[in-house]
Structure formats: C-alpha cells, structure tokens
Amino acid sequence: MGVARYWREIPARYNLIGKKCEICGKVYFPPRTICPKCRRKSIGKMQDYKLSGKGTVESYTIIYTPPPEFEGKAPYAIALIKMEEGCYLTGQIVDCKLDEIHIGMKVEACFRRIQEDGKRGAIYYGYKFRKAES
Amino acid sequence: MAAIVGYGAYVPRYRIKVEEIAGIWGRQAKSISSGLNVFEKSVPGIDEDTATISVEAARRAVKAAKINPEEIGAIYVGSESHPYAVKPTATIVAEAIGATPELTAADYEFACKAGTAGMQNCIALVESKMIKYGMAIGADVAQAAPGDALEYTAAAGGAAYIIGKEGIAEINETVSFTTDTPDFWRREGQPYPGHGERFTGEPAYFRHVGTAAKMLMERVGSRPSDYDYAIFHQPNGKFPIRIARKLGFEKKQIEHGLLCPIIGNTYSGSAMLGLAAVLDIAKPGQRILMVSYGSGAGSDAFDITVTDAIESYPRQGIRQMIEEKEYVDYATYMKFRREFE
Numbered sequence: 331m332g333v334a335r336y337w338r339e340i341p342a343r344y345n346l347i348g349k350k351c352e353i354c355g356k357v358y359f360p361p362r363t364i365c366p367k368c369r370r371k372s373i374g375k376m377q378d379y380k381l382s383g384k385g386t387v388e389s390y391t392i393i394y395t396p397p398p399e400f401e402g403k404a405p406y407a408i409a410l411i412k413m414e415e416g417c418y419l420t421g422q423i424v425d426c427k428l429d430e431i432h433i434g435m436k437v438e439a440c441f442r443r444i445q446e447d448g449k450r451g452a453i454y455y456g457y458k459f460r461k462a463e464s
Numbered sequence: 465m466a467a468i469v470g471y472g473a474y475v476p477r478y479r480i481k482v483e484e485i486a487g488i489w490g491r492q493a494k495s496i497s498s499g500l501n502v503f504e505k506s507v508p509g510i511d512e513d514t515a516t517i518s519v520e521a522a523r524r525a526v527k528a529a530k531i532n533p534e535e536i537g538a539i540y541v542g543s544e545s546h547p548y549a550v551k552p553t554a555t556i557v558a559e560a561i562g563a564t565p566e567l568t569a570a571d572y573e574f575a576c577k578a579g580t581a582g583m584q585n586c587i588a589l590v591e592s593k594m595i596k597y598g599m600a601i602g603a604d605v606a607q608a609a610p611g612d613a614l615e616y617t618a619a620a621g622g623a624a625y626i627i628g629k630e631g632i633a634e635i636n637e638t639v640s641f642t643t644d645t646p647d648f649w650r651r652e653g654q655p656y657p658g659h660g661e662r663f664t665g666e667p668a669y670f671r672h673v674g675t676a677a678k679m680l681m682e683r684v685g686s687r688p689s690d691y692d693y694a695i696f697h698q699p700n701g702k703f704p705i706r707i708a709r710k711l712g713f714e715k716k717q718i719e720h721g722l723l724c725p726i727i728g729n730t731y732s733g734s735a736m737l738g739l740a741a742v743l744d745i746a747k748p749g750q751r752i753l754m755v756s757y758g759s760g761a762g763s764d765a766f767d768i769t770v771t772d773a774i775e776s777y778p779r780q781g782i783r784q785m786i787e788e789k790e791y792v793d794y795a796t797y798m799k800f801r802r803e804f805e
Contacts, residue, residue: 344559345560345562402510402804402805403510403511425477425790427790441516441519441520442509442511443511443513443515443516443547444511452551453513453515455515455519455560
C-alpha cells in the first residue's frame with residue numbers, strides 16, 4: 331500500500347467513517363460516493379457517518395498461510411462482522427483465543443497496527459475487533 | 465492552577481510471569497520476584513505499540529470526560545518507544561480521537577517521565593489561556609535485551625490525561641528536579657537500553673524522586689500525613705515502597721496506586737497509570753501526591769486535590785482491566801515482541 335492511499339483512507343481506517351444516504355438512510359462502509367439504491371437522487375446527499383464500532387461476528391476464518399505483509403503474525407482470525415448500523419465489514423479479531431471466537435459473538439472496534447512497508451517504510455494503523463466489553 | 469478534566473488508561477491483555485522468564489535463563493524466580501517485588505508483567509500484542517496504546521487510553525479519556533475532542537488544543541505523547549524515530553505519535557492520536565486539525569502536537573522523550581512533562585506543558589497552556597483543553601499521554605512498550613535484568617519488568621501500558629480549567633481533580637502545584645545523571649539510556653538506532661545497574665538507585669531514582677517530593681511539600685507547606693494517596697514512579701515494586709518510607713509515607717497511602725508488582729514497569733505510563741488507579745477510587749476532597757521519574761534524570765511532582773465532580777465521572781476500573789488477562793509463554797512473548805523478525 332502506498333502512503334497516499336493510506337492517508338486518503340485514514341478517516342475510515344481510524345474512525346470507521348462511512349457514508350449515509352440521506353434519501354433512504356442506508357449506511358455504507360467503506361464510504362461510497364453514491365447510493366446504489368437511490369442512484370442519481372443520492373448525488374450530493376451522501377453524508378459522513380461514524381459507525382459506533384459495535385457489531386456481531388457473522389462468520390470467520392482462521393488464516394494459517396498469510397500474505398507476505400502478514401507473515402509472522404499467523405495464525406489469526408478474520409471475521410465478517412455485521413455492524414449495528416446494518417453494514418458488513420471484514421476485520422481481524424484480536425485479544426481472543428482462536429477457539430473462543432464464534433458466530434454471534436459481540437465485538438467492538440479497537441485501534442491496532444495493521445501492516446507496515448518493510449523495516450524502513452510507513453506503518454499503517456486501523457481498526458480491528460475484540461470481544462465487546464459490555 | 466489547572467485541573468484534570470478526564471483520564472483514560474490502557475494495559476494490554478497479555479501477561480508473562482517472572483518464573484517463565486527466569487526459567488529460560490536458569491535463574492531463581494523466587495529470589496528475582498522477591499528482590500524486585502514484581503510477579504508478572506504486561507506484554508503488548510503483536511499489533512500493539514505506543515501509538516495504539518496511546519489511542520486506546522486517549523479514546524477512553526475523551527469518552528469518560530464527555531468533551532468535544534475538537535476543543536483539545538494540544539496533544540503531547542511521552543514515550544521512549546515511539547514507533548517512529550521521525551514522525552510523531554501525537555498526530556496519530558490526534559486523528560484517531562478527532563482532535564485534528566486545529567491543535568499543536570508533539571512527541572516527548574525523557575525516559576519514564578515524558579508523560580508528566582507533557583502534563584506540565586498542558587497546565588501551562590491552559591493557565592496562559594492559549595488552549596481550552598490539553599491532552600498528555602504517557603505510554604510505552606518497553607524494550608529489554610533478552611536475558612537482561614530489565615526483562616523481568618519492562619512492560620507495556622499507558623494513560624492519557626485531559627487538562628483544563630476545571631475538572632475532577634485540581635492540580636494545586638507542580639515542581640521538577642532535574643540533573644544530568646546517566647543512569648539509563650538507549651543510543652540512537654539501538655534496540656535495547658543500557659543502564660548503570662546499582663547506579664540507577666541512590667544517585668538517580670532516590671535522589672530525584674525524594675528531592676522533588678520534598679521541594680513540592682515545602683512549596684505548598686504540606687506533610688506526608690496530609691495526603692490520602694501517594695504515587696511514586698515504579699521501575700520495580702521495591703523502589704516506590706522504599707522512597708515512600710524514607711519520606712515518611714505509610715503503606716496504606718501508596719498501595720492502591722502501586723501496579724508494578726502485577727503489570728511490571730510501564731515506563732512513561734508508570735506513575736500516570738498509578739494515578740489513574742487512585743482516581744478510580746478517590747473521593748471528593750482527597751489529596752494526592754504523584755512523583756514521576758525519568759532516567760537521565762529528573763522528577764516531576766504534583767499536588768492534586770480531588771473535586772466533587774469525581775462523583776459523576778465514569779471511573780475506568782484500571783485494576784479490573786488488569787485482571788482481564790491471558791498468560792503467554794516465553795516463545796509467544798518473543799513472537800509478540802517481534803524478536804524473530
């Protein structure tokens with residue numbers, strides 16, 4: 331990942347800022363410039379919307395053979411999470427034993443190191459998920 | 465003076481026991497534990513560093529204080545383990561809590577006391593009306609060479625304080641005592657610190673912490689018995705107890721803020737996490753003394769009085785957070801510390 335792309339995505343990566351269609355009220359993450367349902371009517375009506383960070387594990391998988399950027403981190407869990415606002419996103423589950431992760435588990439977003447461009451490159455931060463405190 | 469408007473603390477979930485480390489190096493765990501008064505220490509997850517710990521603590525502080533983060537005019541992150549040598553941790557925190565772009569921000573380094581130096585700066589900026597709120601963070605993922613004495617204590621954690629005009633605790637006075645004392649250091653580009661072993665005691669920790677505490681009490685005209693709680697920097701579980709006794713404080717004044725025996729030395733987070741544990745249980749009107757220590761060397765001392773506003777403040781429960789833990793073995797600890805990369 332290049333620094334410019336990372337920088338552009340900081341609001342979404344750090345603070346889960348997506349978009350809400352003012353016409354139909356649907357929340358999108360990652361942010362969309364138009365609502366695929368309301369189409370032309372939604373142009374200029376997509377507002378920034380900060381997700382609460384709370385959601386539920388809909389499904390998950392354990393990665394044992396990671397891509398090069400995540401080498402040395404395996405095994406780790408990637409989950410499909412349904413957020414309170416109704417949208418879905420994928421994220422890593424942390425601070426939880428792998429055999430304790432289950433479908434229906436309540437999770438909340440936390441702030442973690444995602445990857446880095448080698449030893450000399452930039453460090454990329456963003457959201458991951460942990461078991462919800464309450 | 466200014467006041468603490470809010471605070472947030474964060475300690476990673478993982479722990480390693482002193483006996484696990486001692487076993488690897490063929491040392492007697494019991495004598496190390498009793499010598500240091502440390503039984504286990506916190507370990508950062510593989511994807512945790514000073515920036516992530518700072519953000520977690522800062523978010524808890526903003527949420528509990530119920531302030532608008534856009535009103536934070538300064539953020540200082542004190543640490544000796546910033547993820548970058550050049551590129552501030554403070555900007556990452558500012559963005560992650562929604563304080564950007566109208567603020568000043570910087571990273572501080574003064575061994576274990578950079579966080580309290582940030583608090584003093586925030587106090588000055590609030591007092592001079594340059595800002596409404598300032599945030600000072602002390603956080604570290606402390607490094608220790610495998611097999612070094614520091615390995616039994618070097619831990620991870622941090623605390624964030626929001627400073628403003630009025631809040632849950634008034635800061636009555638702060639003083640500092642600073643000299644050039646090379647008791648502990650880490651050279652540019654080196655992964656692990658070096659230290660002067662026994663030299664870190666009398667001429668370093670005890671002289672600076674003791675003098676700063678006495679200077680403060682002289683300045684405000686107080687005695688040890690005037691304080692309900694006292695927190696001294698905790699490089700191990702023994703030094704703070706010894707300096708407390710030397711200054712005339714009793715065990716009951718320091719025991720609640722003494723976290724080192726169960727989480728190790730969180731460096732820049734140490735005294736500030738101890739203060740967070742005390743604020744978790746403090747009652748209006750109670751008085752607190754906090755003295756940090758940074759090798760190199762210096763101490764910042766603070767005289768604090770808890771206000772009525774603490775009653776409605778959502779306390780963090782730092783000691784409960786510490787109880788939520790998972791033990792790791794030495795190999796996992798090394799993996800999490802990314803020693804194999």
